Amino acid sequence: MEALEGKLSPRTTIPKEEDRPQAYEESKRGGWITIPFITGSMMGLSIAAAGWASNLIVFSITEFNVKSITATKISNVALGCSNLFPLASAIIADSFFGSFPVVCFFAFVSLLGMIMFTLMATIHTLRPAPCAIGSYTCETPSNLQYAVLYMTLTLASLGLGGTRFTISTMGAQQLDKNKDQATFFGWYYLTLYVANIISFTAIIYIQDSVSWGLGFALCALANAIGLASLVLGKRLYRQVKPKGSPFMSIARVLVAAIRKRKASGTFGSQDYYYSGATQILKMEDSSSTKRFRFLNRAALKTESDKQSDGSYARSWSLCTMEEVEDLKSVLKIMPLWSAGLSSCTAIGIFSSLTILQALTMDRHLGSHFKIPAASFLVFNLLGTTISIFLIDHFLLPTWQILTRRSMTPLQRIGIGHVISILAFVGSALIETRRLNVIRAHKLRGQPGMIVPMSALWLALPLVLIGVGEGFYVPGSVLYYQEFPESLKSTSTAIVSLVIGIGLYLSTAIMDLIDRTTEWLPDNINDGRLDYVYWVLVAMAVVNFGYFLICAKLFKYQREEDHDHGPSGLAHS
Known part of the structure; x- marks a missing residue:
């Protein structure tokens, strides 16, 4: 405002507030003043989302008497939906309503889902009677109880999918400079990681050790605060009109x-x-x-x-x-995009089975504290966070000094594939050791028995998967760089689409294994999870070979931005 007044002559009068054109009012909106409202909303919504999504398998098994393998399928389908919907949400925002109304609507839908979770956990008639530990005859959920569960998961999944990526686009729209937008995305991911850590530790501990009802009520409260934070900043936001998808x-x-x-x-x-x-x-x-x-x-x-x-x-x-x-640019990137499907499928199966393993192992830290099974996924998150920091501040500068070339996005993705293979091998070996302990203590055929083996063994492959994601996720900037200008805003939703399809495929593969083998019984102590992990190793190796072929044939849009030429990893 002061800069504008400096350009006016003494005789010039500033129009009254009511006389100023709408475009002038719109130009005053946006900027960094809006970011605290958006990041505050992101924090609340992410705590709520991670609070139900990360512990859904345990909730299904312990509160709904769902069989363990069935619980993993339900979880993967719900999470798959929440990762498929961001693309539809982006199209709705771009074509019809804009980002702010879409985020507000789906934040409210998410709140309804959190309220339904709280009601399910507190009203006994909405879930089956508790099942005694080791019992073979547990009361199964009724059709009405299943309907309530699926309706709740639908609301929560749509709420998560409709807000997670659309709110990041909305935040970027408030800033004009590329540097400011990059800074915002840094804060966006930091907020996401902090929120997930809070949910993976505090919220899950309350759900497992205090009360499921209280845990979900806290998620609902966080969701409500996030929605309120978003709405409070409404008058400050720059509203970008829909331009069509x-x-x-x-x-x-x-x-x-x-x-x-x-x-x-x-x-x-x-x-x-x-x-x-x-x-x-x-x-x-x-x-x-x-x-x-x-x-x-x-x-x-x-x-x-x-x-x-x-x-x-x-x-x-x-x-x-x-x-x-523009369409040709999308088709060119699709082979590399498809190489991510198998990785997401394998990681979806790996994450689900790791929680089942943790439920059967000794999770005590000392004599008084017991780690919730779903909280082990925090090791994956820590591995990703720490590895991104080390890669950016130490590995990449060292790589450039030694090779006099910068590491290309394809090289980062390829290294992530290799580390994931090592993580799956580690999981197979750890499961083999767990089965040997079961045989030594004659625990087969005894449901509900805890294997005398520390669950902290599971932390190693989880950290390795996180390190692999530390290479892979930033390497996904390739999609943003290579997509045409008209599709820049939806390139992140394309990445989410890979995850969603991968989770659905993981459900299909687990169902196929369940139907054709005896590796995945309800009591995994009687099964052969190690064989499943070796299947994941084989899938990852074949997929890595496919990725190398795609990388060899791929040509960057701007060769000068990448020292390794057209094939990236293939030339390394």
């Missing part, structure tokens, strides 16, 4: 290309529809037009596309070459 242009390219599939002949640049003359020169110099040539037909001008005044306009029959090239 970029995915609609992708759909139009596919439809237009199919409609003109029978077009034949040799066509020059003058036969295609461009948004401007400068773009024609760029396209002629680009080799990308030679890839996926079939899609070029979507921009082919025909007589039927000509309007009454002789001009052309975008439609479901005619797209610009820029839109065609």
